[in-house]
Amino acid sequence: MPEPEWLDGEAAGRHVRPYAITGGRTRHSQHHFTLITLVVALEPDEVEHYSLQPESTHILRLCRDRAVAVAEIAGRLDLPVSVVKILCGDLLNASLILVQAPPGKDEQPSVELIERVMDGIRQL
Amino acid sequence: MPTALKILIAGGFGVGKTTMVGSVSEVPPLETEERMTRASLGIDDLSGVEGKISTTVAMDFGRITIAPELVLYLFGTPGQDRFWFMWDDLALGALGAVVLADTRRLDASFASVDFFESRGIPFAVGVNCFDGQRDCTAHQVRAALDLDLSTPVVLCDVRQRGSAKQVLLAVLETARARAEARLTATGP
Numbered sequence: 001m002p003e004p005e006w007l008d009g010e011a012a013g014r015h016v017r018p019y020a021i022t023g024g025r026t027r028h029s030q031h032h033f034t035l036i037t038l039v040v041a042l043e044p045d046e047v048e049h050y051s052l053q054p055e056s057t058h059i060l061r062l063c064r065d066r067a068v069a070v071a072e073i074a075g076r077l078d079l080p081v082s083v084v085k086i087l088c089g090d091l092l093n094a095s096l097i098l099v100q101a102p103p104g105k106d107e108q109p110s111v112e113l114i115e116r117v118m119d120g121i122r123q124l
Numbered sequence: 125m126p127t128a129l130k131i132l133i134a135g136g137f138g139v140g141k142t143t144m145v146g147s148v149s150e151v152p153p154l155e156t157e158e159r160m161t162r163a164s165l166g167i168d169d170l171s172g173v174e175g176k177i178s179t180t181v182a183m184d185f186g187r188i189t190i191a192p193e194l195v196l197y198l199f200g201t202p203g204q205d206r207f208w209f210m211w212d213d214l215a216l217g218a219l220g221a222v223v224l225a226d227t228r229r230l231d232a233s234f235a236s237v238d239f240f241e242s243r244g245i246p247f248a249v250g251v252n253c254f255d256g257q258r259d260c261t262a263h264q265v266r267a268a269l270d271l272d273l274s275t276p277v278v279l280c281d282v283r284q285r286g287s288a289k290q291v292l293l294a295v296l297e298t299a300r301a302r303a304e305a306r307l308t309a310t311g312p
Binding site: 036040074080114117119 | 157213293300303
């Protein structure tokens, strides 16, 4: 039986490092986030959170001035979406962020909402 | 606190999904990825131990702020990976979807069309005409993809913001018709 391939350097970092940030977790046990769940930092001031991972501090900084979707946080921090979801779950537990889930799958969009989006698109 | 909505842009590899995101997004397209685990398919796995395959699926997306309290995200589905459907979170709760089609490779659109039809997600087909090349009519594309009459087919050039907007509006028009039908069905 061949030895499992051992990833080194860059290749390993790409896979291992993100989940090292989350302490090996691949999902959050309490909170569910979607790709477009919006996140906003609760504390407007620059507060040092010594217990936080640098990535979590980065999330707070990114979401200080406006609500940012989970996918956008992941894109800007160059982290997998699932890692960002876990970090946001921890930040939510620590009451450092507010989140807004998108309308649920059973909550069909209204005619008014769709028309507002259409108006917005027309004005682009 | 604002609310976010999303529209998906699906279609085969190289059909112009990222271009379309870029032409309407207020920020340059962003990229993010997710690691997906799926059951391995086929019989090439002789070990019998590993029944799962882990892949990294990447997608591009952009943002349009409709109003201070309403943000629309556009997600280009990972075109190089026909298993993007595994990424449930991507399609869940989408306002609608665009299936971008290239008339030279219409078969690359079948999977997306099937997917949105089966999930009941309102969609429109955008036929991306590169370099103004219109070798197919909307009618031919509709017939080839066996589309429902309620699904719009829009000939477009997604490099142009105005054209990309028309495709998005066609999707939203379909979504609105569905919402109106729901209203009538439930009635006062």
